[in-house]
Amino acid sequence: MIYQLGDFHFPDDPARLYPHTPERPWVLEVGFGDGHFWPHYARTFAEAPNYLGVEISGVSLLKANRRLRDAGLENAIVTKLPADVLVREVVPPRSLTEIVVNFPDPWPKPGHTEHRLLRAPFFRLAASRLRDGGAVLLTTDHDEYFEFACAEAEASGVMRAEHVAPPAAALETKYARKWRDLGLSAHHVRFVATAHPSVPGGTFTPYPENETDVPHAILKLPAAFAPTDFDKRTAHAPVRGLDSTPGWTVVLLDLYASLRRDGWVVQAHVVEAELTQEVLIGVTGREDGTHLVRLARFGGPIITPGVKAAVGVVTAWLEDGGAQVTHRGY
Template sequence: MLVRPALLPELPPSPKALFGREGPLAVEVGFGDGRFTALYAKAHPGRLILGAEVSAGSVQRALRRLRREGIGNVRLYLGEGGFALRNLVPERSILEVIVNFPDPWPKKRHQGRRLLREAFFRRLSTRLAQGGRLLLTTDHEEYFRFALEEAERTGLYRIETAPPPEAHLLTKYALKWREMGRPFFHAVFTKEAEDPHPWPPIRRYPMAHALLRGPLPEALALPQAPIRFPQGVALFLEVAKGERGFYVLTHVEEEDLTQDLLLEVRQSAHGLYAGVSRLGHPLITQGVKEAVKALVGALEGMGLEVVQDHT
């Protein structure tokens, strides 16, 4: 039930590869504890539902709920909704996207973090089937008006506002806010045209590593400054020494994708290995490659010689 992109043979996977069968696709962005997800899945047993959520605790709670209720037409992804829409569903394949109570990022300086901006609506149009739609429910009126304006600016959607469906008000926080008498806002954005710019899936690479000639260093001092590249930034967080060598906790941020992964420096049968650890099945992206390049560069600065470079 949990989707691990690094283990998929291709991006995006076909619905059959992800769910074991074909069917109309729906995507829920920010499913919380999975309460609405379970209701939606049971109400639409023929649909294939992909959920995206950034909270690991929420994903675990939702997984337990789905297993407890015997629901098999849902797959969950731990990460940003934008990543799931870009990489886990084919073009023009989605019947419905549900966004219930998204983070409104109310401070003006944080509005660039909002999901429902013009760029998102444009990219979403390449993933929705013709006539596919996004359903938004929120208690934040300013964000609601903001989303309407952002979608209207694209000229790609028919926009309708109405009272929210009852099922959308059965989430944990909606029930709490209803008791407090807070108002709710609901809109349906139906695709009528498509943005002409493609939104290709993120590029994946083979395992990034290098082999070097020379002894394992006694200590490994790595630069603390961020490693910047056009698509994002990487940072070495911590270095630990083990029996086989060094392990480097590394943070990588790219568009709609954040990964914390281990790099390692250790002796192998063919030389000193510097590269990605397989622990946690990281997705090998440009950002991961840039982090490995920086690690190898640091080792070269210590006098080691690169004999094979796969970064």
């Protein structure tokens, strides 16, 4: 079954996600590609564990979903998101039994290692979401990434490396077969969580049902306010701490005038770690002569620190144009 970000709760509950099998172990696979691993691996259990697969490629998502359906695996969910966002915001503490990473992108060029998934912050996040005895399973053909991941796991202070044989299914993925056909072998390591640090999520909420909870501001525009051009505007907040909330970047891209009512719509691009959302923020006239700046429901945005900040950036832009803010709700 395919889930979008807005289908999840923050954090979610395995009993809600897998209502028929809530008591089974829960396995997350990061970067499942065309989805060969899970149908093989699930068969090695008496009862298929609950499965959550995360990918950033939409084509892979569709292929894997078809494969899961053909294998009759009903307690399986796949989603198109960056792994760190899903783990931090959706997966509750101490809930997963395994996090499987088969042949992750190695980012081999010098200076590109910050793009690698298996760095110390990810290991700390993973350890916080794994149950007692839970582990990250890495299989890779890439010698240098393998050494790098082992060093990062050690630096995280919350993982113990066990050098064991890989599950047979990890050697049957698309990339496993590709490298084997080229005569290359694969490394495998099981990183067992030795502690469960507190790595908070809780920064995301769905678009509120109650209008007053939608990020907004009320302001009085100057009488002659009628923008005829718009310069792109960017604002940025840095990451706060190793285990803390990611920073955000907001870019106000364009301004559109409404033909139907007194107002405008700002198009904004919001980037938080690996998550990007395109949102619309309305600036709409009210009966009392003030204007309401509010995040639009269009596109199903998730309320994140960056999305709230985008409403603040639009408000600040209007203040620079002479607006007087009477209320801030973001």
